[in-house]
Amino acid sequence: MKKYDAIVIGTGSAMIIVQGLLSMNPDSRIAVIDKYRPRGICLTRGCIPSKMVISVAEIIADIEKTRELGVDAEIKSVDFGRIMKRMS
Template structure:
């Protein structure tokens, strides 16, 4: 059984904690475990890819407003695939840098696998037992799928899977009125999709001022 000073499940925000821990404990042995690509939800599926996608939409808004300043511009084409591929390329490079750092760090053993507790402070990863007195569980989150009759048969995207879209949809129904829903609704609408946002509360962005 391998014993570590610290085990981290996840490779997102917990990495900030690990960097500080290793800086204060130069001889520390650390295990980092993640079944998904390293970088956490923010990098791989969340705020970073979404902000990369929103930048071209901001440029479109500026172009449309330019007429107010006496500048007439025409948009010949919006290449949805190029917008999506640019995002994927940037994210892929960042993931590669993080993965390279994890694999080469002298204090870290990196496991690209699932972890399972078998006893207090003891995990099994890839059939190997590992142990530590400090274990951080920072495994992220997943989209909540509402129980709507017929949804499974209809098919749907989540905020995770829509990042794999190759073609701009002609129309889109966004279920939910939180900031993620509104951001993506705005993104697709600006690119030309017909978008409807469906929210059961009296207004969208109910948690915002």
């Protein structure tokens, strides 16, 4: 049986506790359990500017998966400069 110093359920605000534990003891064994992959909060995904880039990447990934659902969608181009400009 594995032993942990802390078990955190969810990747929401409890990640502040994880950060505190790790800063006090970097060798802490912490299990983080979440139903989904971490997303949508500053502590696990980066702050707002990072989210602006990540959200576009997620949309692109979703569009690429539409063929499995019977939708033939195409991404003609990605203006990365424009995406980056939104962050400023």
